Amino acid sequence: MKQNLLIYNTLTRSKELFKPLHENHVGMYVCGPTVYGDAHLGHARPAITFDILFRYLQEIGYKVRYVRNITDVGHLEHDADEGEDKIAKKARLEQLEPMEVVQYYLNRYHQAMEALNVLPPSIEPHASGHIIEQIQLVKDILDNGFAYESEGSVYFDVVKYNQQYHYGKLSGRNLDDVI
Structure with a gap:
């Protein structure tokens, strides 16, 4: 039998009894890192927080599909950058290909998470693998x-x-x- 889980609902600003959309199954999407530098506390906090939730949901009997994305393209440093991507900038400064930067820092991120005993997610999609969907979403917002x-x-x-x-x-x- 499942234990009751109260979770904070940001929309209603109150704690509510957790009820999954599909009985016994939970989908959990978490924004992961932009991989152009070493992991830091800002990466560790959400990873640990959602690792605890992931483990707890499994412990109380849910089948959890935990998705944590990797931003490996298209992340601007700030609005004034006129479109310079953080990863492309790092690659230019280090005279590497952008995907070399991504792979190096993604490996470092995974090592850091392993050192913190954070479980890997079920799926870890890369933003670069979903450009077509992102373009369609932008078109839909425009439309x-x-x-x-x-x-x-x-x-x-x-x-x-x-x-x-x-x-x-x-x-x-x-x-x-x-x-």
């Missing part, structure tokens, strides 16, 4: 009117989104904080 194009880039239109939905509901931030 729904929640994004616009400017000088070759696509931007999410938070003002337009906020007219129909409450932008910042999960984060607790209001639109004035982000514009």
